[in-house]
Amino acid sequence: MSAPRTQPIALECHHSTPGSVSTPTWHRLRDALLALIDSLGNNRKRPCRLPAEREMIARFSTTRITLRDALTQLEGEGRIYRENRRGWFIAPSRLHYDLLAGLAFHDMVESQQRQASTLLLSASTVPAPLHIARRLWLSEGSAVQRIVRVRAIDGRRVLYVEHHLRPDCFPGILDFDLAQHSLTALYRHEYSIRIARVDYELGSTIFGGPAGEALHATPGTAAQRITRINRDQNGRVVDCDDEYWRHDAIELALSAVPRGG
Amino acid sequence: MSAPRTQPIALECHHSTPGSVSTPTWHRLRDALLALIDSLGNNRKRPCRLPAEREMIARFSTTRITLRDALTQLEGEGRIYRENRRGWFIAPSRLHYDLLAGLAFHDMVESQQRQASTLLLSASTVPAPLHIARRLWLSEGSAVQRIVRVRAIDGRRVLYVEHHLRPDCFPGILDFDLAQHSLTALYRHEYSIRIARVDYELGSTIFGGPAGEALHATPGTAAQRITRINRDQNGRVVDCDDEYWRHDAIELALSAVPRGG
DNA sequence: GCAGTTTTCTGATCTAGACCAACTGGCCAT
DNA sequence: ATGGCCAGTTGGTCTAGATCAGAAAACTGC
Known part of the structure; x- marks a missing residue:
């Protein structure tokens, strides 16, 4: 506890110029x-x-x-x-998230002298909802592997992620310890699949539903949505993520060559 | 005017299950x-x-x-x-903004069957603030060209941009009609400078100050900040932008090869 | 017509609470 | 040590307004 002062403090009323409007x-x-x-x-x-x-x-x-x-x-x-x-x-300072660095969450966080942790909420095979099926080039209702995780920085829950994988690419992946291992590391070392291209889609929304609850976010607070679709070295779509970040937890960055150059 | 009904409407109170908590x-x-x-x-x-x-x-x-x-x-x-x-x-539907398409604002907007317009707020040479000087590899207080514009989609003001240019790259550029011309087009056709690499930095904030006023945004509403630093074909930093978008006006997208591939 | 002025409308800001449900921490039993 | 229970704390939600200043509309005079 720092200087406990119970005295009420009168808010100073600064007027930038005498004739100006008072600050609210x-x-x-x-x-x-x-x-x-x-x-x-x-x-x-x-x-x-x-x-x-x-x-x-x-x-x-x-x-x-x-x-x-x-x-x-x-x-x-x-x-x-x-x-x-x-x-x-x-709020702690923002995590610097380089979209094209290709770093796994734990590596990214720890490279910034922070501590990362992951909580596995669910991992199961489910019928694909329409929008997921479209992204993965599957038909609606066909089986996909679904992994839901919550990730924290220095103990603070900042990210809710849902992964949907094509089951033909990653048979048996749900049996690994998904709270400890990076998915991309598993892809590479267990399935010889490298992520060679990523399609991102970013937008702002608000928390609500499972993402809000998992992060203890009050419904209605701002969220940063990051959707990504990953392709392997053969250009085949292998999985997609839906990430919901506490908006204040990250600062996104990327460096690339624009096409119209 | 559609069906003008002045009758008060009782809000229905749906309970998903009889024993559950009532919806707020x-x-x-x-x-x-x-x-x-x-x-x-x-x-x-x-x-x-x-x-x-x-x-x-x-x-x-x-x-x-x-x-x-x-x-x-x-x-x-x-x-x-x-x-x-x-x-x-x-809110109209979001503009699809591909960060790496290298499209000028007007082209991007019109390719999506919308109408773009630009309002020039100021164009002058000013001493560089520290953070701008750092980005442009100049010393604090040295002269930079500053261009402030507001851009609208279908008449709705959605974007406030501040450009800061290295004056040694673009002598006399402030004399062009900056409300009509795309800056990148001027760079290319008048100065033979192409943007060959872009560094982006994205973050969420709120409107306030000149950006909020220019967009008629209520102070405190969510904003999407996009900062970019542009380099020419020789890798030299030539200018940087600070963009503030109404958060609901855009959906960002990009497709690229990650480095860790 | 047109520009300046006045009125009206409307959102922004603020007051002063009340009630509820979830969370926290302490206590107790196993 | 562990888990469940209880009560106090605290944020979430809601009521019922008042006042102010900016924006839009109506108006007025040249």
Whole structure:
């Protein structure tokens, strides 16, 4: 605990110029919260929780809704995040995710001096839904292997992934320890399949349903969707992923030669 | 105007199973709003506005805050968007943005049967801020050409871009009609410079400041940031962009060979 | 017509709570 | 040590407004 001050703090009202419009309360609150965040320090290893909402209300002499506006603002900026019904936390710095580096999750995370962990939610053979069947060049309802995992950085759950594999490519892959092994490593070493081309599709959405629950994300918070379709050295589609990231957890990067060059 | 019904509508309360938890009001409201959106039709050419908030409150017999929760939800999903103090609108379908296609904005938009337009906000030579100087391999404060534009699809402002160019690469480029010409076309035809490599950096943020104002975006709404650094055929950095998109306006895509292959 | 002005409408912001369900932590029994 | 139970805490959800400032529409005068 750092300097516990229970004294209410009056929000300063800065006017950039005397005649200008006054800053909205939530904006001043936002700055006050930033100061609070700084004062709490940002040691990455342990999730650093903000005080309870009602305590912050008292401390800043404001209402729940205004406080929430300010918190939501900072959440959108990626400075803080929220765990459903558990509170607000200071967001660690973003993971640098190079889409074309071809690194497995654990390698990527550990190369940035962070600790990675994976939780296997399910691994089974299921009938392919239409959109999955289309991606994998299969007919709707034909069998596909489905692997659902949750991945965490320094203990914080940041990614929910669903993989769908063509079963003719990877017979028996579900029997491996999928929480420990990288899928691409298994592809290469057990099936001699290398990922030679990737098609990405990126879009923003919100959490809700299984992805939100698995990450303890409050329904409605921003999510980064990353869909990828992998092809092997023969150009054959072998699997696809649907990734849902906490939006504040990553920063995407890539370097390539554009076609119109 | 479609079927104008001023009768309040009772939100149905569906319980999936008798013993289960009831769906929150905002979630049922969300579904009702989706139905409303469908009933309004989604003709792409004209921005289709939802009724005023107070009217929707009356129609659905709810409160402002609950309505806003539902609207915010749909906004996050990209189904609707908001113009600051102007109302809520049905979101057109997303523009498919292939990061590596090397297409200029107008070509990209028109190839998808949409109409593109560009507004030039400013074009001048300014001292380079530190982060720009670093990207362009210049020293802080040295002169760079700065071009700020707003781009619209079918009349809807969706993108705010700031370009910073190395002045030694493009002398006199600010004298061209920058609202009509594609920068990359000018590079190629007037300066014989082709973009041979692009470094992208993608992240989610929120609107605020000049970008938000230029797009009429309410401060705090989600934005997709795309930063790119362009190199010419000799590997020399020639310029960089900072793009801020309305998050619901685009879907990013790319296809490439990963390095770890 | 057209430009400047006024009015109206509308979303943005804020107040002051209440109630509920999920989560947490402590206590107790096995 | 482990697991279940209980109560307090806390965030999620919702009610019922008020006020303000920007945007759009209506209006006015040249």
